Structure formats: structure tokens, C-alpha cells
Amino acid sequence: MATQRGVLALDIGGTKLAVAMVTPDGRTHAFLSEPTDKLRGPDAVIAHLFEMGHRSITAAGLGGPLALGISCGGPLDAAAGVLTQPLHLPGWIDVPIVAMAREEFGVPAVVENDASAAVLGEHRFGAARGADIALYLTLSTGVGGGSIIDGRLHRGAAGNGGEFGHLTVRPGGRDCLCGRRGCLEAYASGTSIAERANDLLAASDRDSSLRSLPAVRAEHVSAAASAGDALAIEVWDETTALLGQAVTDLINLFEPHVVVLGGGVTRSGSQLLDPVSRIAHATAMPPAARASVTLAGLGDEVCVVGAGVLALDLMEDVNV
Incomplete structure (x- = not known):
């Protein structure tokens, strides 16, 4: 053979x-x-x-x-x-x-x-397999996006369409690398999750298990939040709330069959997926609200x- x-x-x-x-x-x-x-x-x-x-x-x-x-x-x-x-x-x-x-x-x-x-990989072999309309958000160093429309990759006029990480979720909010303020990337990327936790630690003497770490990363914040750390919970809840808001907007705009979340931040699993999915299904307009929100099948x-x-x-x- x-x-x-x-x-x-x-x-x-x-x-x-x-x-x-x-x-x-x-x-x-x-x-x-x-x-x-x-x-x-x-x-x-x-x-x-x-x-x-x-x-x-x-x-x-x-x-x-x-x-x-x-x-x-x-x-x-x-x-x-x-x-x-x-x-x-x-x-x-x-x-x-x-x-x-x-x-x-x-x-x-x-x-x-x-x-x-x-999104091509997920559409061909993963969680969006066979979906005519599928959206993908990667939550990693930054926040990126990709979309399948009518079974084909949507690239935009110049090939850079789908920058979902630069949706404005908090007007006048945190600075983003793109030069604007209040972008989703400034709140839901692994980099921004760690930065916001460090900002809170520096701004007060609040007790937190994160203080003992030499360098705070997003996975530390999610683990501390899961363990009941109040400061970490504050950061994590803001992250999932604003991500849920962005996913809702995308669902209303595209009416996809599925929204797939991937990237390193999603290693937190249901701790991220459950609140984001709950927000999207509660606030998206019907019938678009029926869209599935799931984690990347290809990890x-x-x-x-x-x-x-x-x-x-x-x-x-x-x-x-």
C-alpha cells in the first residue's frame, strides 16, 4: 500500500x-x-x-x-x-x-x-463541518475572526475581512494595538486578560492569589476565578460579558449556524463557553439566537x- x-x-x-x-x-x-x-x-x-x-x-x-x-x-x-x-x-x-x-x-x-x-479547518474537519454559515473567533495573543458564508471563506475586498477582534465593545475603553479604544481584543485576548488583572493588582492592595505569581497569565486568572478569587472573578466576568456581547452582535449580523471559539483562552472550557453561550442565546434576536456556540473541535x-x-x-x- x-x-x-x-x-x-x-x-x-x-x-x-x-x-x-x-x-x-x-x-x-x-x-x-x-x-x-x-x-x-x-x-x-x-x-x-x-x-x-x-x-x-x-x-x-x-x-x-x-x-x-x-x-x-x-x-x-x-x-x-x-x-x-x-x-x-x-x-x-x-x-x-x-x-x-x-x-x-x-x-x-x-x-x-x-x-x-x-475557520477553514473547522469547516472542513471540526466543529463547523458542513455549516453553510459559520463564524470563528480565536482568543489568543490577540482576537481574530473568520467566516464561512454560503459554504465559502469570506475574505473581504482586500483579503482582511473578519477582524472580529476590533468590534467596539466598550466605547472609549482600553487602548488596542490597532490604534482604537474599547475593542474586543483589548478585553478578551489572553494578553489583555493578564494586563487587566495586573492593573487591578497595582491599583489597590486587594487580596488575591495572583499576587504571589512572578508573571500573571490568562490561565492563572481563569484558574484563580474558578477557585473563588474575587479579583480574578472580576476580570473573568468582564471578559465573558464583553465576549458574549460581541458574539451576540455577530449572531444578529450574520445569522450563522454555528459560532466556534478557539485559541489558548478557550482552554478554560465551560468556564468561558457557558456564560458566553448563555448571554448570546438570551440576547440575540430570534431566530438567529438558535445559532450554536461551541469550542473548536480541532483544539x-x-x-x-x-x-x-x-x-x-x-x-x-x-x-x-
């Missing part, structure tokens, strides 16, 4: 890099995840990413990849294959990532916004699988 061939999938996140070989059944092989260390700059990070890709190819034992897909936060120019100025990768200006990948691996390559890649590998779907589709387009 012939060995199944695959594609190489690369995900560039603000916190971590992830790679894997992906086969046409959606399975990942030799999945690797390592810190981005973005302050090293694009040349060093991309060299590390490509080195991880070569390791994954060798470890997977499927032979060389037939194509390559890359997911990364925007803004980016997918048609040109260029990372124009990703918000969570400071100093990455007009990086020709597709040309660099083609030269490195010698196969056709494609890049897409990470959340758009993720931490969602963006890698999505990048794999991009590469698998590219193979068909170029008849590889």
Missing part, C-alpha cells in the same frame, strides 16, 4: 510557532509547537519556523510535502503572499513570506489570516490544520 502524501502547515503566532505535516484526511503528523520569541525579528523567527518545518517533514515520514500553507495574524496581503504589518509581530513590515517559503521548500505555497485559516492544532487545508486546496488549484 502506497504511503499517503501530505502538505506542510506553518502557523506564525505572536506567542508560539506551530508546524505539522497534514494529510488529506485532516490528520496532523509530527506536530511541533515552540515559542515565537518575536523580539528576535522576522529573519530569526522565520529561520526557526523553517527549521521546525524541516524537522516535521523528517519526523512525519511521509516524504516531501506537495504544497505548503501558512497562517498568520494580519494585516497581510494573501494574494501577494506578503505579511504587510501583523499587529502582534512588531517590526514585521512587508515580509514576503510565500516567496521565502517557496524558495526554502521548493513547493507551491500560500498564506492566509490565521483566523480565516482556522490547539486548529490553525495548523487550517493552514493544511489551504495547502491541500492549493494542490487542487495548481494540479499538483
